Each structure stands twice: as C-alpha cells, then as structure tokens.
Amino acid sequence: MFHRESGYFKTSYQADMALYPLPIAKYTIWAFLAIFFVACPMLLDEYHLSIINLVAIAVVGVLGLNILVGYTGQISIGHAAFMSVGAYTAANLATKLDLPFWLTVPLGGLMAAFIGILVGIPSLRIKGLYLAIATLAAQFIIEWIINHTPSISGGVAASIEMPRPVFFGMELANQAELYYFLMFIMVIAIIGALNLVRSRIGRSFIAVRDQEIAAEIIGINVFKTKLIAFAVSSFYAGVCGVMYTYYLGIANYENFQLITSIDYLAMVIIGGLGSILGSIFGAAFITMLPIVIRLWMEAFGSIFVDDAALAQVIAQFRLIIFGGLIIVFLVVEPDGLAKLWQNIRNYFRTWPFSY
Amino acid sequence: MNHLKTGLLMAGMVAGVATMATSAVQAKTLIVGMACDRTGPTQSVGVVLCPAYHDYVKLINSKGGVMGNKVKVIEIDTQYKVPASVEAYQRFKKEGAVVVALWGTPMTQAITPNLNADHIPGTSPGFGTAAAANGEKYPYLFPMAASYWSQAGAAVTFAKQELGGDMKGKKIAFIFYDNPAGREPLPVLDKLAKMEGFELKKFAIPPPGVEMKVQVQDIVRRYRADFVISHLFGKGPAVHIKEFKRMGFPLKKVLSFVWGAGESDINGAGGWAKAQGYNALNFAGVGSDYAILDEIKAMYKAQGKDGPKQMVNSVYYNRGILAAAVHLKAMEMAIKAKGSGDITGEDVQKGFLAIKDFRLDGILPPLDFTELDHEGGGWARVFRVEGDGFVPAGDWLRGYRDVVIEMLKAE
Secondary structure (H helix, E strand, C coil), X not given: CCXXXXXXXXXXXXXXXXXXXXXXXXXHHHHHHHHHHHHHHHHXXXXXXXXXXXXXXXXXXXXXXXXXXXXXXXXXXXHHHHXXXXXXXXXXXXXXXXXXXXXXXXXXXXXXXXXXXXXXXXHHCCCHHHHHHHHHHHHHHHHHHHHHCHHHHCCXXXXXXXXXXXXXXXXXXXXXXXXXXXXXXXXXXXXXXXXXXXXXXXXXXXXXXXXXXXXXXXXXXXXXXHHHHHHHHHHHHHHHHHHHHHHHCEEEHHHHCHHHXXXXXXHHXXXXXXXXXXXXXXXXXXXXXXHHHHHHHHHHHCCCXXXXXXXXXXXXXXXXXXXXXXXXXXXXXXXXXXXXXXXHHHHHHHCCCCC | CHHHHHHHHXXXXXXXXXXXXXXXXXXXXXXXXXXXXXXXXXXXXXXXXXXXXXXXXXXXXXXXXXXXXXXXXXXXXXXCCHHHHHHHHHHHHXXXXXXXXXCCHHXXXXXXXXXXXXXXXXXXXXXXXXXXXXXXXXXXXXXXXXXXXHHHHHXXXXXXXXXXXXXXXXXXXXXXXXXXXXXXXXXXXHHHXXXXXXXXXXXXXXXXXXXXXXXXXXXXXXXXXXXXXXXXXXXXXXXXXXXXXHCCCCHHHEEECHHHXXXXXXXXXXXXXXXXXXXXXXXXXXXXXXXXXXXXXXXXXXXXXXXXXXXXCHHHHHHHHHHHHHHHHHHHHHHHHHCCCCCCHHHHHHHHXXXXXXXXXXXXXXXXXXXXXXXXXXXXXXXXXXXXXEXXXXXXXXXXXXXXXHHHHHC
16 A cells, blocks of 8 residues: 555566566555455354454355446346356255355356356346346346245245365364455455456456447447356355355345445445445455444443343434445545545555645 | 542441352353343344243342342343344353344244254244254243143134034135245144134235235125134234124124234234234233233332333233243253252253243143153133233143144154
8 A cells, every 4th residue: 555656667568467566566465465364264153253254255156246337337236146146056065965165155146157147148138227237137037946946045044054164174164264264265356357357358348338339349249248147146156145155054035135235235335336345345344344343332322221221222323324434435526435445555655746 | 548448448448348248149040041122123022022021030139039049141232133143142151141032033043043053042932943842852941821732723823713613514714825834824723724614715815915905805705704814913913803804794703823922912902902802822821901911010119100101011021921930940840850040041941841830820821841741731822802901812722732642753
C-alpha cells in the first residue's frame, strides 16, 4: 500500500500485465499468507475463526457473481440457486459414491456451470432488468425441482447429511481445520479470478459489458462470451455451495433461497462492481458488519438497559445502523469499497507531496 | 489529601476483600444461548416468544436462580438466516453455554452436527425434522415438543373423535405448505389412512403460501371433505380461515397444526367472531390463566410496571415459557445430579433425560424425556375458538404413539 513506484521501469507488456508489478507487492502477498495461514489459526479462537470461515465462503460466491454482474454486465438474481445445484451435486456424490472433497468440489462447480449455461441462453436476446427476471425464474425453477425430486434432494426433508471432508485420512471437523480447508479453496478462487479477468476472456467480458455492439465489431463472439461468463460465475457459485455444505455438514435448499441471491448482489454492489478486491471487501463487510454492530451494542447497551430489553433494542437498531452504513458508504463512494480503498491508496502514493 | 488517599485505598481493599469473599461462596452463572428471530420472516413469533423466555428467566433469577445459580441468557437475532445462526452458535459455545435454544428448521439442521460434536444440548420446539426426536441418533438435540409426525397422529385422533369415533370411508383433506416442513407429516398420515380406512387427499399450497382460493374451493365443493387438517405457515393460516369461512365450510371441522394456532392468525382472519369453531393444535397451554403467568405479572407489578404486553399473544408467549421452563428444569436436574452449579452441556443433556412428568401447573403437557424419545412424549392439545378466545377442546393427547415411535426407530 504505502510503497513508491519510482525507480521501477516496465520494459515489456508482460511486466505491465504482471499480477505484482512491484517487488513489495510480492512481499505483501507473503505477509498476508503468513497472517491468514499461520497467525490467525494460532491466535484466534474458534468463534472468530467461524466468522472468517463464513467470510471465506461468501468471498467465493461473490467473486462468481462479480464476474457475471461486475465484469460482463449481466444481472443475475439466481445466484443462490446455482449454489444449491453445487451443494446437492456434491452431497449426492459424497454420500452415494463416497467421493472425496477434491472431486466433489470441482464436480459440484461443473454441474452448476452446466446449469448456468442453460440459464444463460436467454441472455443473448434479453438484457438488463429483463435478464434479471429470467434468472429469477431460474431461481424458482431450480428450487422447485430440488424440492420435488427425492432422488436429488434425498427425501421428504430435502436435506442430505454431508460427511466431513477428509484430508489424507484426517477428518476436518472443527473450526480451525475447516478454516484451512475453506481458506485454501478461497485462495485458489481468488487467484483464478485474478488471472481470468486479465486474460483474453476477461477482457472480452469487459468489452461486452461496456458496449456490446462495439465488442461484436472487434470480433468478439458476444453470445459465447456471455455463456462463458455464466458458466464461470455458476462454477464459482457451485463451489461456494459445496463449501457451505461441507462447512455446515448438511445440504439444504432452504439456505439458498431468493434472499441469499439478493444478499450476494448487495455484497457485489457494496464491494465494487468489476473488482476482485471489491468482492472480498463486500463479502467481509456484509458478513461481519451485523456482527460488529451487535458486539458493539452489547458492550455499550448494557449500561442503559437490562439484557432482555437490550435484545429487542439490538435486533431493531442493528437493522437501522446496517442499512444506514450501507447508504453512507455508497454515498461516499458509489463505486464501492474497492474504489474507496483505491482513493486512500492514491492519496498516500504521493503523500506528503500531493498537490 | 493524604487522608483521602489512605481512605480510598482502604475502601478499595475492603471492596476487594468483599468481592473475593462473595465470589468464594457465589454460585456459578449458568449461560443459555438463544437464537431468535425478531426481524426476519418469522418475527411475529419471535417478538413474543423471546421476551417470554427472558421473563421466565427473570422470574427464576428473582427467586434466587436455579438452585442458587443465576441464569444469563445471551440472545442473538439471526433473522432466520443460516450463516448468522452458525455464528450465533459459535458465540454461545465460546461464552460457555450449557444449553442453546435454536430457531428455524434449516438452522437447526445446520447446527445439529455441531451439537453432537461439542456436547451442548440444543432444543427445537415445533420445528426441525421429526426424525430428530430420535435421541439415540441425535443425543444432543431435543425437539421437546410434538413433532409434525406426532402432530399428525394427534390431528387424526382428534378428527376421529369429531367424526364420532369411526373414520371408515370418511374423506379427510390435508392442506399444506409445499416445502419440506409442510410435507413432513405425509408419511404418518398415509399410514394412518390405511390403518383407519379413511380417504386422504392432499392439497399443496405453493410458496409463498398465501394464495389458496382454488384449493379451498376444491376441498369444499368438489371433494366435499368431512374433515380438514391444515399445515400452513406465516400468513397462510389466516388466509385459509377466511377462505373456508367464505365457502361456508364449518370451521369446527378444520384443525390446524401448531403454526396456525396463534392469536395473530385469528386477528389476521378478521377477528374472533369470524373464526368461531376453528381448531388448532398446541404443544403448550393457551391463555393467561396459569399460576406461572400470574407470578410473572406479580414480578412486573412489584417493579411498578404493567405486565408484559406480549402476554396478549398467549400462544407464542406460553411457548416461550415452555422453552425456558424445560431448559431451566434440565439445568436443575443436572445440578441436583452433580451437587454443584459447575455443570457442562453433558450434565444438562442428562438433566433433560431426568425430567419426568413436568407440568408446571398445567401450562405444559406431562413432559417425559427418554433416551429414544426426545420429544417429551409428543403431547398436543387442541384449542378451539369460542367467544373471544381459545378454549381447550379435550385434554392433552398423543395419537398413535406406537406408529410415530416405530417411524422414529426406522429412520
């Protein structure tokens, strides 16, 4: 963040496109890895790890939705349905065929990608809000199919108990063990997304988003690009669903209803459309903000009222503060938290000699 | 100045010694975790049930706590969301909760594996899966109230009474919300239909479960049902009362499961006058005519306040009392067995199993937990709308217990 670029000259396109253009960025990455893979599991207790686990799961889902909505400009409110596809695929594979997690995770993603392509087909003809309604239909159709097909849903309760992931004979059951599992998938997902968006495909996503006709004129197959976007996005959603399933130990479609889709859309918008970093910020912000508000209110509220009354106050005020903060952040920076972060960075880039 | 300093020092030391002395004899604070929904889709229940829980705990604490140990409730509003509930559960665990009150079927399912791993008993009265009542499979989950299977058994028993003791060839309509919870009673009903020889027809109400004109018309006009059993949620129960009324169907022949039993449902249907005769199952007593509720009112009065306003919704209020009473009873049993307030989740789990015939002056059915049966017996009681309130239509009952137990074992 607080580093200087002077003295580093890029002499090739490759250097310009590099993920870390400066040596310090590389050290930052190592530092982050050390913090999250060594320090966090050692220093934090299970409760705090469980919060990070929830964020890690959300990050993968938000990355997927951001690729579709933020990078390709196709609005989807059926994201949660793709998660449920991944979740049930993995749960069925893990319980019926005893497949290990390193197969169920990608296979759950692939199944979701396949369904995503089917749902993406109308995107050739319909755009914007109309497409949103088409994906909404997908949300309900997928939900209904899972709900009414016992061979998928595993019976009348529509939930399948999932075995814990097993890593070289070790069952990953507690929060710390699952933390590594989820973080590992999250890191792969982030690296994948970072590389995708700076590839030819990623650039064609952006071209389609910015001006479809222009993109077609410069030789981009718009339909194919959109379908790829749907496939990649759904793949991420599917993986997110599988992570959920392993984490909770149960596949249940009620975790993946319309409200979840809306939540993820909110994470994308607050984090920053078309930004990988924004996806991480958005997921962390929406997941952790209600918790932080509550902890804060618990600490100070007990001075004024007793526990029972406080519970009611917290429940109501938390919603107000949560909504208010979202509005504040979006008014301060409509392009989301990622842009806010960039502004801070840019300020310090030239500090103290900014003019 | 110096005097002041010494004075303060002395005062501090005295205070310190005093706190040390009290903490030596002071009993433990027992922690309860309660997941609640005050702002989500089931808030109409949560805003009554959760304060009731707090009221009961306050009452017990004002009397000195559970065998001298104060109880502290940590409530977290989960908004009926799974991630929030998972976070809430981890928080309860961190705070050292000896029992947790869960809320909502998907959340209960998500947390159940953790309960067994962490040895913390959790309760899910009126939701969660019916199969979870099998204590041999889920030792740390206590539905502690009639599951949908038991409710189906009770409903058929009541229908049989109302139809004069013989159901052969009678037409029973089952109208239900088309989700897993809604479909759960079906296997029991199918079985009982064969056993009792009645005809069962199912009418599914698709989500969001508030549009059911066609189905009700079908039941009343085409199928001409002799008795209707309904299993709806949210605004659904109010709507179906209205629709049956409009079709001229006698509401005396309609029996709802437990989530269509609230005062709010009657108000939603247009008030008591419009719902005369409507029956609903309950797993806790209905009305304010119980000794324990008088005690709570008296406690409020002693503090110079009016009684809790949530008590108007006696159905959900009393369910909150049920949850609190059973939790605290289980703790009491655990403390008795252990001889001190230093109890863990494991002790409380055994405490639940030690509860025998717990009535709390009639607001509860005779709850009785066993290794296999974590429902507490699967008791339910029908309350009927008469005049300006609910009146009991018969005593506590449990129908076809053998069938339900058999299914529990089969799962």
